[in-house]
Amino acid sequence: MPHPSPPTFGQVLRRLRLVAGLSQEELAGRAGLSTRGVSDHERERRTSPRPETVRLLADALQLSPMDRAALIAAAHPELAATPLDASPPVAGAPTLTVRVGPSLSLVPPTRLVGRALEVEHLCGLLGGGNGRLVTLTGPGGVGKTRLALAAAVELESSERFTDGYSPVELAPVREPALVASTIAVALSIKESGDQPLADLLHEALRDRHLLLVLDNFEQVLPAGLLVASLLANCPNLVILVTSWERLHLRGEREIPVEPLALPDSADTMPLARIARVGAVQLFVERAGDADFNFVLDAGNAASISELCRQLDGLPLAIELAAARVRVLPPEAMLTRLTARLPLLTGGARDLPLRQQTLRNTIAWSHDLLTPDEQALFRRLSVFAGGASIAAIEAVAGSPDTGELDVDVLAGLERLVDLSLMRRPETAGEPRFGMLATIREYGLDRLHSSGETDEVHQRHASFFLALAREAEPALTGPGQREWLDRLSLEHDNLRSVMSWTLE
Ligand SMILES: Nc1ncnc2c1ncn2[C@@H]1O[C@H](COP(=O)(O)OP(=O)(O)OP(=O)(O)O)[C@@H](O)[C@H]1O
Ligand SMILES: [Mg+2]
Incomplete structure (x- = not known):
């Protein structure tokens, strides 16, 4: 008996979309893709969607692990056995x-x-x-x-x-x-x-x-x-x-x-319209990620709109603020932010206004950290292209060595919660990294703390040791694994080279 042919990507996508009760347009909106793109995929006008596209669709459909696997398998049978x-x-x-x-x-x-x-x-x-x-x-x-x-x-x-x-x-x-x-x-x-x-x-x-x-x-x-x-x-x-x-x-x-679109004035705009304005939408989504119970309502709409205006509609600033909604409701956030903005703006006179706003927002999150968490944060800015936990422990100093009175994992979790660090989805060992603008701020703090040389030294020692360990393995049976590992650390290794040459 012939095997039935496996369902195509278009068939699986269509089925899952209908199960989720979404139109093509709604799915496209949620996934950040065009309606035509979704429609072309369903009608098999496009072959082999890329992993990013599949992931955007899977996230937008909020698929269970099984359905996610089915979608991946249909998209790229050869990828079914490996993480997306x-x-x-x-x-x-x-x-x-x-x-x-x-x-x-x-x-x-x-x-x-x-x-x-x-x-x-x-x-x-x-x-x-x-x-x-x-x-x-x-x-x-x-x-x-x-x-x-x-x-x-x-x-x-x-x-x-x-x-x-x-x-x-x-x-x-x-x-x-x-x-x-x-x-x-x-x-x-x-x-x-x-x-x-x-x-x-x-x-x-x-x-x-x-x-x-x-x-x-x-x-x-x-x-x-x-x-x-x-x-x-x-x-x-x-x-x-x-x-x-x-x-x-x-x-x-x-x-x-x-920057993202801003609401005119909360008093004159109906709630449903405020909810559709870009900056507010981003705030509400990120606040919802931080606090499952968070919703935009008539009680907080005015504060959120004003916050977005104060933050100039800058997505990163909005994300940093919204990440704190669990401990600080929008109204209280607004009072604090307004109190600190003029203070801080004076400090960075040579930056354009929007960049000051962002810097202030990063500083504002940074001030929430304990001194040891701040030390962890600035030391982590030495990593280029992210880092594994082992590298972070070696460079930032673990509590065991008595150098930092914070558990590195707990500290990382706090930095991720405040959106100062991110944990990109990568296959295998977890890695942590910073967006460029935040790293820039961290490097400034590192410089002012006088720790730059010592932290670079530790960074270099860690990666030189790694390179030494890799060398004999590169011709042995573990060659593939080591090549992958070195390629992940490419930016760090290169940064060590520039630093040692300086
Ligand atoms: N339209 C958007 N929808 C959702 N999130 C957004 C949007 N625009 C930006 N963000 C988020 O805001 C943050 C900053 O955005 P992004 O990294 O694209 O900025 P950038 O201009 O490239 O900054 P940099 O110059 O520092 O690289 C990111 O976390 C990003 O995911
Ligand atoms: Mg960028």
Whole structure:
């Protein structure tokens, strides 16, 4: 008897959507995808959805582990046995892979709020051939990375980008000269002998219809020359950059990313309308994550609206504030925030107003920590690209050695609760990391504490020991496992090298 063929991704998706009682439009809204995208998947007009898309859909449908597994299995039978966040198998050309595993900010754990028009505009520009270099600019925490990723996911299966998209996280890179090798690593292009890296990149990308997403370019601006040469040599390559400022290259299209929409005034807007305003929506969702019982109601709507206004509609600031709703109801939060803003604004005179707001919000969360938790926080900012618990313990100092009067795990939990750290979903051992803007603040605190050298020293010792341990294993039976481990720590290892060279 022939085996019945397994259900297709479209069939499974449709069944689960109907069980959840959602229309295609509602599912698309929750997942941060377009309705057309969902419809195309259901009607099998798109083949092989990417892991990110499957995960966004699974999260939006709030699937049970069994249903989640069924959806994954239908999407990629070869992935069914591995966690969704593991690096997908190499697809297409042997030299190109899409990096999913270790990336921190590039794998959104939450649904996209608002931004439908922005995503559409961006997709029009990138997909329509009108912009081969588009730079999303704006202050830290305004939502550039989220927007870039949403557009990339949307475009991944378009005819224009038959090679999909590749995200390259530049936040941990401080040296413009290292940008080429970071791109090469992200694309799994092997450096070979004496051929200049730029030539290798040109060669590998020359015939690709690829969307390259370069995230956090602000600290490597001189590497704009590499961007220009890639575009000049690879006619089908399109580059989407996120940066606090533009690259100033010919043909660059700058799109300033605005903060989320704000409510006019709580008194004049009905509750149902306030609930649909972007900034309020984000606050309410994050507050709901922190406190299961939290709801927007007539009693707190005015305070929440005012809070969002005080926070300039900046997503990161809103997230940091909302994470504290369990202990501080919005009204009390507003009183405290208003009391501290003028005080703090005076301190950072050289920053643009929005960045001051964000800094103040980070400072405000930071002040809630005990002195030992603060020490843990600033020491953790030394890690580039996240860290395992073992690395954190070695670098931050464990209570056993009497250096820090806080249990590292409890301290981490507190930092995650306050949204100062995140625990990205990665396969295997848990890792913790910080968003670029928060890390920047942590490094400042580290500097003022006078601990910079000692913490860098410990960071270097830990990773040098790891590299030493890896060396003999790289030719033995555990080779694969060690390669994976080293690749996760790539940014940390590179940061050790820059520090020891300084
Ligand atoms: N539209 C949105 N919906 C849901 N969450 C959002 C949205 N925009 C931003 N966020 C969240 O706000 C935080 C900051 O956003 P993001 O990391 O995209 O900012 P950014 O502009 O890239 O900052 P940086 O310059 O520091 O890299 C993240 O946690 C992100 O998930
Ligand atoms: Mg970013």
